[in-house]
Amino acid sequence: MSDFTFDDVAVVMGTYNEEEAIGGVLADIDRVTDGRAEVVCVDGSDDRTPDIARGMGATVIEQEPQGYGVAVREAVLTPDRPIVVTTDCDDTYPMERLPDFLDRINQGYDVVSGDRISPGPETMPLLNRLGNRAFAALASLFLGQRFHDVTTGMRAYRRELLHRIEWTENTGLSAELLMRPAARNYRVAELQIEYDERAGETKLDPFRGGAAIAKSICRIGIEERFDTSLDAVTTTDTVERT
Template sequence: MEYTFDDLSVVMGTYNEEAAIGTVLDDIDRVTDGRAEVVCVDGSDDRTPEIAREHGARVIEQEPRGYGYAVRKALTAASRPVIVTTDCDDTYPMDALPRFLDLVNEGYDVVSGDRLYRGADAMPAFNRLGNHAFAVIASLLMGERVHDTTTGMRAYREEVISNIRWTENTGLSAELLIRPLMRGYDVYEQPIGYAERAGDTKLDPFAGGYAILKSVVKVPLEERLR
Protein backbone atom coordinates (compact mmCIF):
# COMPACT_ATOMS: atom_id res chain seq x y z
CA MET A 1 0.00 0.00 0.00
CA GLU A 2 1.31 3.47 -0.86
CA TYR A 3 0.57 6.10 1.75
CA THR A 4 -0.56 9.62 0.83
CA PHE A 5 -1.12 12.77 2.86
CA ASP A 6 -4.61 11.39 3.62
CA ASP A 7 -2.81 8.73 5.72
CA LEU A 8 -0.68 11.24 7.64
CA SER A 9 -1.04 12.61 11.17
CA VAL A 10 1.27 15.43 12.26
CA VAL A 11 1.43 15.68 16.05
CA MET A 12 3.10 17.95 18.58
CA GLY A 13 3.09 19.03 22.18
CA THR A 14 2.44 22.76 22.52
CA TYR A 15 3.20 25.10 25.40
CA ASN A 16 2.89 28.87 25.05
CA GLU A 17 3.91 29.00 21.39
CA GLU A 18 1.48 31.65 20.13
CA ALA A 19 4.37 33.35 18.29
CA ALA A 20 4.95 30.35 16.02
CA ILE A 21 2.06 27.88 16.06
CA GLY A 22 0.08 29.62 13.31
CA THR A 23 3.06 29.61 10.94
CA VAL A 24 3.77 25.93 11.61
CA LEU A 25 0.16 24.92 10.98
CA ASP A 26 -0.03 27.07 7.84
CA ASP A 27 3.09 25.31 6.54
CA ILE A 28 1.64 21.86 7.25
CA ASP A 29 -1.59 22.84 5.50
CA ARG A 30 0.30 24.23 2.49
CA VAL A 31 2.61 21.25 2.06
CA THR A 32 -0.08 18.57 2.53
CA ASP A 33 -2.88 20.43 0.70
CA GLY A 34 -4.82 20.45 3.96
CA ARG A 35 -5.10 16.66 3.92
CA ALA A 36 -3.02 15.75 7.00
CA GLU A 37 -4.57 15.34 10.42
CA VAL A 38 -2.96 17.69 12.96
CA VAL A 39 -3.05 16.93 16.70
CA CYS A 40 -1.77 19.34 19.36
CA VAL A 41 -1.57 18.33 23.03
CA ASP A 42 -1.55 21.65 24.82
CA GLY A 43 -0.78 22.94 28.29
CA SER A 44 -0.58 26.64 27.41
CA ASP A 45 -1.91 29.65 29.25
CA ASP A 46 -1.63 31.91 26.21
CA ARG A 47 -3.53 31.88 22.88
CA THR A 48 -1.77 28.80 21.48
CA PRO A 49 -4.78 26.41 21.67
CA GLU A 50 -7.14 29.04 20.27
CA ILE A 51 -4.84 29.70 17.30
CA ALA A 52 -4.36 25.96 16.72
CA ARG A 53 -8.12 25.38 16.58
CA GLU A 54 -8.56 28.33 14.22
CA HIS A 55 -6.10 26.56 11.89
CA GLY A 56 -8.05 23.30 11.99
CA ALA A 57 -5.92 21.34 14.44
CA ARG A 58 -7.44 18.94 16.96
CA VAL A 59 -6.39 20.28 20.36
CA ILE A 60 -6.24 18.08 23.46
CA GLU A 61 -5.72 20.14 26.58
CA GLN A 62 -3.88 18.75 29.59
CA GLU A 63 -1.97 20.10 32.57
CA PRO A 64 1.68 20.84 31.72
CA ARG A 65 3.74 17.79 32.73
CA GLY A 66 6.68 18.06 30.37
CA TYR A 67 7.70 17.31 26.79
CA GLY A 68 7.36 13.55 26.89
CA TYR A 69 3.89 13.41 28.39
CA ALA A 70 2.55 15.80 25.79
CA VAL A 71 4.20 14.13 22.79
CA ARG A 72 3.28 10.63 23.96
CA LYS A 73 -0.35 11.70 24.32
CA ALA A 74 -0.24 13.27 20.86
CA LEU A 75 1.27 10.11 19.34
CA THR A 76 -1.40 7.87 20.82
CA ALA A 77 -4.19 10.31 19.86
CA ALA A 78 -3.23 10.19 16.17
CA SER A 79 -5.71 8.25 14.05
CA ARG A 80 -3.74 7.64 10.83
CA PRO A 81 -1.17 4.98 9.85
CA VAL A 82 1.81 7.33 9.41
CA ILE A 83 2.61 9.74 12.25
CA VAL A 84 5.04 12.64 12.10
CA THR A 85 6.20 14.41 15.24
CA THR A 86 7.36 18.01 15.07
CA ASP A 87 7.88 20.96 17.37
CA CYS A 88 5.63 23.99 17.37
CA ASP A 89 8.36 26.65 17.42
CA ASP A 90 8.95 26.89 13.64
CA THR A 91 12.43 25.31 13.79
CA TYR A 92 11.61 22.29 11.61
CA PRO A 93 10.97 22.39 7.84
CA MET A 94 7.48 21.19 6.98
CA ASP A 95 8.66 21.09 3.35
CA ALA A 96 10.41 17.84 4.35
CA LEU A 97 7.07 16.06 4.88
CA PRO A 98 6.80 14.71 1.29
CA ARG A 99 10.33 13.25 1.54
CA PHE A 100 9.52 11.63 4.89
CA LEU A 101 6.38 10.07 3.43
CA ASP A 102 8.31 8.83 0.37
CA LEU A 103 10.83 7.09 2.64
CA VAL A 104 8.05 5.38 4.59
CA ASN A 105 6.63 4.22 1.27
CA GLU A 106 10.08 2.86 0.39
CA GLY A 107 9.80 0.59 3.43
CA TYR A 108 11.32 2.44 6.37
CA ASP A 109 9.55 2.15 9.73
CA VAL A 110 11.05 5.34 11.18
CA VAL A 111 12.40 8.38 9.32
CA SER A 112 14.41 10.58 11.66
CA GLY A 113 15.25 14.18 10.78
CA ASP A 114 19.00 14.76 11.16
CA ARG A 115 19.51 18.45 12.00
CA LEU A 116 23.25 18.14 12.61
CA TYR A 117 24.20 16.87 9.14
CA ARG A 118 23.90 20.37 7.69
CA GLY A 119 25.48 22.05 10.70
CA ALA A 120 22.37 23.35 12.53
CA ASP A 121 23.93 26.82 12.67
CA ALA A 122 20.70 28.27 14.11
CA MET A 123 21.03 26.01 17.17
CA PRO A 124 22.80 27.49 20.20
CA ALA A 125 26.41 26.25 20.31
CA PHE A 126 25.95 24.61 23.73
CA ASN A 127 22.93 22.65 22.50
CA ARG A 128 24.71 21.66 19.30
CA LEU A 129 27.72 20.34 21.21
CA GLY A 130 25.45 18.44 23.58
CA ASN A 131 23.49 16.86 20.75
CA HIS A 132 26.70 15.66 19.08
CA ALA A 133 27.79 14.17 22.42
CA PHE A 134 24.42 12.43 22.93
CA ALA A 135 24.72 10.87 19.46
CA VAL A 136 28.23 9.58 20.15
CA ILE A 137 27.22 8.06 23.49
CA ALA A 138 24.07 6.48 22.07
CA SER A 139 26.02 5.06 19.12
CA LEU A 140 28.57 3.45 21.43
CA LEU A 141 25.91 1.95 23.70
CA MET A 142 23.77 0.65 20.81
CA GLY A 143 26.64 -0.53 18.62
CA GLU A 144 25.10 1.36 15.70
CA ARG A 145 25.96 4.83 14.41
CA VAL A 146 23.31 7.51 14.79
CA HIS A 147 23.78 11.21 14.15
CA ASP A 148 20.93 13.09 15.88
CA THR A 149 19.27 11.38 18.81
CA THR A 150 17.16 14.29 20.02
CA THR A 151 15.50 15.63 16.89
CA GLY A 152 11.85 16.50 17.32
CA MET A 153 10.88 15.69 13.72
CA ARG A 154 10.37 12.03 12.80
CA ALA A 155 7.91 9.89 10.85
CA TYR A 156 6.72 6.55 12.24
CA ARG A 157 4.57 3.75 11.04
CA GLU A 158 1.74 3.56 13.57
CA GLU A 159 2.67 0.02 14.63
CA VAL A 160 6.06 1.24 15.88
CA ILE A 161 4.29 3.61 18.26
CA SER A 162 1.70 1.07 19.42
CA ASN A 163 4.12 -1.86 19.82
CA ILE A 164 6.55 -0.16 22.20
CA ARG A 165 5.98 1.03 25.76
CA TRP A 166 7.41 4.53 26.02
CA THR A 167 8.68 5.65 29.42
CA GLU A 168 10.74 8.84 29.16
CA ASN A 169 9.69 12.47 29.60
CA THR A 170 12.35 15.04 28.70
CA GLY A 171 14.36 12.27 27.04
CA LEU A 172 11.47 10.91 24.98
CA SER A 173 12.97 12.20 21.73
CA ALA A 174 16.03 9.96 22.25
CA GLU A 175 13.91 7.01 23.35
CA LEU A 176 11.77 7.32 20.20
CA LEU A 177 14.90 6.61 18.13
CA ILE A 178 16.79 4.17 20.35
CA ARG A 179 14.08 1.61 21.11
CA PRO A 180 12.95 1.11 17.48
CA LEU A 181 16.57 0.79 16.31
CA MET A 182 17.42 -1.78 18.95
CA ARG A 183 14.27 -3.79 18.19
CA GLY A 184 15.17 -4.19 14.55
CA TYR A 185 12.92 -1.64 12.92
CA ASP A 186 14.25 -0.06 9.72
CA VAL A 187 15.33 3.48 10.55
CA TYR A 188 16.60 6.13 8.13
CA GLU A 189 18.18 9.42 9.17
CA GLN A 190 17.19 12.12 6.68
CA PRO A 191 19.18 15.39 6.74
CA ILE A 192 16.92 18.39 7.35
CA GLY A 193 17.36 22.11 7.85
CA TYR A 194 16.93 23.72 11.24
CA ALA A 195 15.83 27.32 11.78
CA GLU A 196 16.06 29.73 14.68
CA ARG A 197 13.07 29.25 16.94
CA ALA A 198 10.24 31.79 17.14
CA GLY A 199 9.54 32.76 20.74
CA ASP A 200 11.42 31.86 23.89
CA THR A 201 12.65 28.39 24.74
CA LYS A 202 10.94 26.66 27.69
CA LEU A 203 13.71 24.11 28.35
CA ASP A 204 16.56 24.77 30.77
CA PRO A 205 19.62 23.57 28.80
CA PHE A 206 21.40 22.14 31.86
CA ALA A 207 18.47 20.37 33.52
CA GLY A 208 17.13 19.27 30.13
CA GLY A 209 20.54 18.10 28.98
CA TYR A 210 21.02 16.02 32.11
CA ALA A 211 17.59 14.39 31.70
CA ILE A 212 18.33 13.57 28.05
CA LEU A 213 21.74 12.15 28.94
CA LYS A 214 20.11 9.84 31.50
CA SER A 215 17.73 8.57 28.82
CA VAL A 216 20.54 8.13 26.27
CA VAL A 217 22.37 5.90 28.75
CA LYS A 218 19.41 4.13 30.37
CA VAL A 219 17.30 3.21 27.34
CA PRO A 220 20.01 1.23 25.44
CA LEU A 221 20.85 -0.66 28.63
CA GLU A 222 17.19 -1.49 29.19
CA GLU A 223 16.89 -2.73 25.61
CA ARG A 224 19.95 -4.97 25.98
CA LEU A 225 18.42 -6.52 29.10
CA ARG A 226 15.03 -7.23 27.46
Protein backbone atom coordinates in the same frame (compact mmCIF):
# COMPACT_ATOMS: atom_id res chain seq x y z
CA MET B 1 -0.03 -2.43 -1.55
CA SER B 2 -0.57 1.21 -2.52
CA ASP B 3 1.77 3.91 -1.30
CA PHE B 4 0.73 6.05 1.64
CA THR B 5 -0.41 9.60 0.84
CA PHE B 6 -1.00 12.63 3.01
CA ASP B 7 -4.52 11.32 3.58
CA ASP B 8 -2.79 8.66 5.71
CA VAL B 9 -0.67 11.13 7.70
CA ALA B 10 -1.19 12.80 11.07
CA VAL B 11 1.23 15.55 12.10
CA VAL B 12 1.40 15.81 15.89
CA MET B 13 3.10 18.06 18.44
CA GLY B 14 3.10 19.07 22.05
CA THR B 15 2.42 22.79 22.44
CA TYR B 16 3.14 25.11 25.34
CA ASN B 17 2.81 28.89 25.00
CA GLU B 18 3.81 29.06 21.33
CA GLU B 19 1.33 31.68 20.10
CA GLU B 20 4.12 33.42 18.17
CA ALA B 21 4.92 30.35 16.07
CA ILE B 22 1.98 27.96 15.97
CA GLY B 23 0.08 29.75 13.22
CA GLY B 24 3.03 29.65 10.84
CA VAL B 25 3.70 25.96 11.54
CA LEU B 26 0.08 24.96 10.91
CA ALA B 27 -0.09 27.10 7.78
CA ASP B 28 3.02 25.37 6.43
CA ILE B 29 1.58 21.91 7.13
CA ASP B 30 -1.67 22.86 5.41
CA ARG B 31 0.18 24.26 2.39
CA VAL B 32 2.58 21.33 1.95
CA THR B 33 -0.07 18.62 2.39
CA ASP B 34 -2.89 20.48 0.58
CA GLY B 35 -4.87 20.35 3.80
CA ARG B 36 -4.98 16.55 3.74
CA ALA B 37 -2.89 15.76 6.82
CA GLU B 38 -4.57 15.57 10.20
CA VAL B 39 -2.99 17.82 12.84
CA VAL B 40 -3.07 17.03 16.57
CA CYS B 41 -1.78 19.40 19.28
CA VAL B 42 -1.52 18.30 22.90
CA ASP B 43 -1.57 21.61 24.71
CA GLY B 44 -0.83 22.89 28.19
CA SER B 45 -0.65 26.59 27.34
CA ASP B 46 -1.98 29.59 29.20
CA ASP B 47 -1.72 31.86 26.17
CA ARG B 48 -3.60 31.90 22.84
CA THR B 49 -1.86 28.82 21.38
CA PRO B 50 -4.84 26.41 21.61
CA ASP B 51 -7.29 29.01 20.25
CA ILE B 52 -5.05 29.67 17.24
CA ALA B 53 -4.60 25.94 16.63
CA ARG B 54 -8.35 25.21 16.77
CA GLY B 55 -9.06 28.16 14.53
CA MET B 56 -6.74 26.66 11.92
CA GLY B 57 -8.42 23.25 12.02
CA ALA B 58 -6.15 21.32 14.38
CA THR B 59 -7.47 18.88 16.95
CA VAL B 60 -6.41 20.22 20.37
CA ILE B 61 -6.16 17.94 23.39
CA GLU B 62 -5.81 20.03 26.55
CA GLN B 63 -3.50 18.65 29.22
CA GLU B 64 -2.02 20.00 32.44
CA PRO B 65 1.66 20.82 31.83
CA GLN B 66 3.65 17.70 32.78
CA GLY B 67 6.69 17.98 30.55
CA TYR B 68 7.69 17.41 26.94
CA GLY B 69 7.47 13.63 26.92
CA VAL B 70 4.03 13.38 28.50
CA ALA B 71 2.58 15.72 25.88
CA VAL B 72 4.32 14.13 22.90
CA ARG B 73 3.50 10.59 24.05
CA GLU B 74 -0.19 11.55 24.13
CA ALA B 75 0.19 13.18 20.72
CA VAL B 76 1.79 10.19 18.99
CA LEU B 77 -0.69 7.68 20.43
CA THR B 78 -3.85 9.67 19.63
CA PRO B 79 -4.21 9.58 15.80
CA ASP B 80 -5.85 6.71 13.93
CA ARG B 81 -3.96 7.37 10.70
CA PRO B 82 -1.26 4.83 9.79
CA ILE B 83 1.62 7.35 9.55
CA VAL B 84 2.42 9.73 12.41
CA VAL B 85 4.85 12.63 11.97
CA THR B 86 6.14 14.51 14.99
CA THR B 87 7.34 18.10 14.87
CA ASP B 88 7.91 20.96 17.29
CA CYS B 89 5.63 23.98 17.36
CA ASP B 90 8.39 26.62 17.38
CA ASP B 91 8.84 26.87 13.59
CA THR B 92 12.34 25.35 13.61
CA TYR B 93 11.57 22.32 11.43
CA PRO B 94 11.06 22.40 7.64
CA MET B 95 7.51 21.31 6.86
CA GLU B 96 8.37 21.44 3.15
CA ARG B 97 10.34 18.23 3.73
CA LEU B 98 7.23 16.26 4.72
CA PRO B 99 7.05 14.65 1.25
CA ASP B 100 10.60 13.32 1.71
CA PHE B 101 9.69 11.74 5.03
CA LEU B 102 6.65 10.11 3.46
CA ASP B 103 8.76 8.85 0.54
CA ARG B 104 11.10 7.04 2.95
CA ILE B 105 8.15 5.43 4.73
CA ASN B 106 6.89 4.25 1.33
CA GLN B 107 10.34 2.76 0.69
CA GLY B 108 9.73 0.44 3.64
CA TYR B 109 11.21 2.26 6.63
CA ASP B 110 9.47 2.14 10.00
CA VAL B 111 11.04 5.33 11.37
CA VAL B 112 12.40 8.29 9.41
CA SER B 113 14.38 10.64 11.65
CA GLY B 114 15.33 14.20 10.75
CA ASP B 115 19.06 14.81 11.20
CA ARG B 116 19.66 18.48 12.06
CA ILE B 117 23.25 18.03 13.14
CA SER B 118 25.13 16.74 10.09
CA PRO B 119 24.42 19.88 8.00
CA GLY B 120 25.96 21.99 10.80
CA PRO B 121 22.98 24.14 11.86
CA GLU B 122 24.19 27.73 12.30
CA THR B 123 20.89 28.72 13.92
CA MET B 124 21.36 26.23 16.78
CA PRO B 125 23.31 27.63 19.77
CA LEU B 126 26.79 26.14 20.06
CA LEU B 127 26.07 24.62 23.47
CA ASN B 128 22.99 22.85 22.10
CA ARG B 129 24.91 21.65 19.05
CA LEU B 130 27.68 20.16 21.18
CA GLY B 131 25.17 18.58 23.53
CA ASN B 132 23.20 16.99 20.70
CA ARG B 133 26.39 15.56 19.21
CA ALA B 134 27.27 14.10 22.60
CA PHE B 135 23.79 12.58 22.99
CA ALA B 136 24.07 10.97 19.54
CA ALA B 137 27.52 9.56 20.33
CA LEU B 138 26.31 8.12 23.63
CA ALA B 139 23.23 6.53 22.07
CA SER B 140 25.30 5.15 19.19
CA LEU B 141 27.65 3.51 21.68
CA PHE B 142 24.77 1.69 23.35
CA LEU B 143 23.08 0.74 20.08
CA GLY B 144 26.20 -0.40 18.23
CA GLN B 145 25.23 1.66 15.17
CA ARG B 146 25.96 5.26 14.24
CA PHE B 147 23.32 7.93 14.63
CA HIS B 148 23.88 11.64 14.09
CA ASP B 149 20.86 13.17 15.87
CA VAL B 150 18.83 11.27 18.47
CA THR B 151 17.03 14.27 19.98
CA THR B 152 15.42 15.72 16.86
CA GLY B 153 11.73 16.58 17.10
CA MET B 154 10.87 15.80 13.47
CA ARG B 155 10.26 12.14 12.65
CA ALA B 156 7.83 9.93 10.77
CA TYR B 157 6.66 6.62 12.27
CA ARG B 158 4.43 3.76 11.32
CA ARG B 159 1.56 3.90 13.79
CA GLU B 160 1.68 0.21 14.73
CA LEU B 161 5.26 0.62 15.98
CA LEU B 162 4.22 3.44 18.30
CA HIS B 163 1.55 1.25 19.88
CA ARG B 164 3.73 -1.83 20.14
CA ILE B 165 6.47 -0.28 22.29
CA GLU B 166 6.00 0.97 25.85
CA TRP B 167 7.33 4.53 26.15
CA THR B 168 8.67 5.49 29.58
CA GLU B 169 10.63 8.75 29.33
CA ASN B 170 9.64 12.40 29.71
CA THR B 171 12.43 14.87 28.90
CA GLY B 172 14.28 12.06 27.12
CA LEU B 173 11.32 10.85 25.05
CA SER B 174 12.76 12.11 21.76
CA ALA B 175 15.82 9.88 22.19
CA GLU B 176 13.65 6.98 23.33
CA LEU B 177 11.43 7.25 20.25
CA LEU B 178 14.50 6.50 18.11
CA MET B 179 16.57 4.24 20.35
CA ARG B 180 13.97 1.60 21.18
CA PRO B 181 12.91 0.98 17.55
CA ALA B 182 16.56 0.92 16.43
CA ALA B 183 17.53 -1.51 19.21
CA ARG B 184 14.66 -3.80 18.23
CA ASN B 185 15.72 -3.86 14.57
CA TYR B 186 12.95 -1.80 13.08
CA ARG B 187 14.07 -0.17 9.84
CA VAL B 188 15.31 3.34 10.57
CA ALA B 189 16.46 6.05 8.14
CA GLU B 190 18.12 9.34 9.03
CA LEU B 191 17.27 12.20 6.67
CA GLN B 192 19.31 15.40 6.75
CA ILE B 193 17.10 18.45 7.28
CA GLU B 194 17.50 22.18 7.71
CA TYR B 195 16.98 23.73 11.13
CA ASP B 196 15.72 27.30 11.53
CA GLU B 197 15.94 29.78 14.37
CA ARG B 198 13.08 29.24 16.78
CA ALA B 199 10.23 31.71 17.17
CA GLY B 200 9.63 32.58 20.81
CA GLU B 201 11.60 31.65 23.91
CA THR B 202 12.87 28.16 24.68
CA LYS B 203 11.32 26.44 27.71
CA LEU B 204 14.17 23.98 28.35
CA ASP B 205 17.03 24.61 30.77
CA PRO B 206 20.06 23.36 28.79
CA PHE B 207 21.92 21.98 31.81
CA ARG B 208 19.08 20.34 33.74
CA GLY B 209 17.43 19.21 30.52
CA GLY B 210 20.71 17.91 29.12
CA ALA B 211 21.43 15.90 32.25
CA ALA B 212 17.93 14.38 32.12
CA ILE B 213 18.36 13.42 28.44
CA ALA B 214 21.76 11.81 29.08
CA LYS B 215 20.30 9.85 31.99
CA SER B 216 17.43 8.67 29.79
CA ILE B 217 19.80 7.56 27.03
CA CYS B 218 21.81 5.49 29.52
CA ARG B 219 18.68 3.95 31.03
CA ILE B 220 17.21 3.06 27.62
CA GLY B 221 20.52 1.73 26.34
CA ILE B 222 20.99 -0.55 29.35
CA GLU B 223 17.40 -1.80 29.20
CA GLU B 224 17.52 -2.54 25.48
CA ARG B 225 20.90 -4.26 25.66
CA PHE B 226 20.26 -6.46 28.67
CA ASP B 227 16.48 -7.02 28.94
CA THR B 228 15.80 -10.11 26.82
CA SER B 229 12.04 -9.88 27.45
CA LEU B 230 11.72 -6.86 25.15
CA ASP B 231 10.12 -7.55 21.78
CA ALA B 232 12.41 -7.39 18.75
CA VAL B 233 11.82 -7.37 15.02
CA THR B 234 14.02 -9.51 12.80
CA THR B 235 15.16 -7.58 9.76
CA THR B 236 18.29 -6.44 7.93
CA ASP B 237 19.68 -3.11 6.74
CA THR B 238 18.17 -1.31 9.71
CA VAL B 239 19.79 2.11 9.34
CA GLU B 240 20.11 4.29 6.23
CA ARG B 241 21.75 7.70 5.95
CA THR B 242 20.37 10.17 3.42
